[in-house]
Amino acid sequence: MAEGLRERKKRQTRQYISDVATHLFIERGFDAVTVAEIAEAANVSVNTVYNYFPAKEDLFFDRSAGVADRLARWIRARGAGESAARAVLRELRGEVEAVSPRIGLMAGYDRFMRVIQDAPPLRSRLWSLQQEIHDNVVVALREETGAEEGDPLPDLMAGQICWVHQAVFVHIGREMLVGREPAEVSREVLVLLDDIEELLSEKVLDYAVRAVS
Amino acid sequence: MAEGLRERKKRQTRQYISDVATHLFIERGFDAVTVAEIAEAANVSVNTVYNYFPAKEDLFFDRSAGVADRLARWIRARGAGESAARAVLRELRGEVEAVSPRIGLMAGYDRFMRVIQDAPPLRSRLWSLQQEIHDNVVVALREETGAEEGDPLPDLMAGQICWVHQAVFVHIGREMLVGREPAEVSREVLVLLDDIEELLSEKVLDYAVRAVS
DNA sequence: TGAAATTTTGCAATGACTCCAAAGTTTCAG
């Protein structure tokens, strides 16, 4: 089954609603846009909006699907002889470096941040996203290290690793909000990543090293 | 001026409303209690409730005033030759040890956690509380170390220090939710604190050491 | 004791979100 008309239509509708909403939010702010307005602008009923999105905040974060297990994925995909933390550091560096060439990726990121900045509900959502990331990392670490049931270590390690990720993005967000240039920010973040790595203990940097096959 | 009748009454009313609300939340859960019910149970109008508390969640967290600057206070009050991180570790140990004798302090803490557990809005509030704590720590560290304007170190260090605090409380919360005995949990947390300390790098443990007078 | 300051309250309104049953569409077997 390729994909029925029904499926395709649903996905399009969903995408369209989310796009329209995001546009409106960026234009006028999260609070200043009512769900009713979004529905009207997207040519659907309010109920349809709620059919796709459980809450208003989800309209804004729809594009961030796949973010929740980023770190866990990176960890599982780490190379032989590489630890969980080092894998995450490497991937982060890669991602940040990849921005310089294609700066376009970050265009508009500041307006995006601005919306979040002054909408408490959106910030809450970001936090629960962090929580999800953390939980996924814990699961990954448990599986990768075969830690015992009550072992608190995977949890602590996940905390450290997620902290790295979070520190980077909070920093990026802050800089973008102040209007810094993407290229400059990306260069600066590479330095930050070095600082961060220096702050991690050997224990953390060497946790969950994948056996060299 | 000692304190007018008006002031006293206000404080009593506030306290009473919050108490009534907390009781109801613990009895039936956050969602299952409407602000109107709380108002009625406290013999005030709904508007009066909103006079004192900006949002429903604040009714539950009113008692946690003073929590926001705990860490910052601990850091500022650290002893000569002691670093910020070590001060926090010491205070945390002290607090945890102090629980064993007076176990009463933690009675009911599990029901308290339960309410938070299944009320997303309450969890959000906890997160913003963490954020407040973090921000206060950053300010404290900046002042104590005289770090330069753009120096990202205080922020990173604050992240590590707050992580310690958070790890401890998340752990306590989880254990209490599972119905563990307070005394047992407290003993276990002391071990956890050792694990945590071992995970911190020297850099973190030795940041912002107060000069020996 | 009475006017000024402050708090409490009632009323009305907005907006997010839920429930339900009535259309409207799409799918698919016959």
Next chain:
DNA sequence: CTGAAACTTTGGAGTCATTGCAAAATTTCA
């Protein structure tokens, strides 16, 4: 091609948090 089954969209009514406003009650103090 056709009609019933499955699914989506919609309208409408209702709950609840939260806000704004002006009247009513209370407290303060000269």
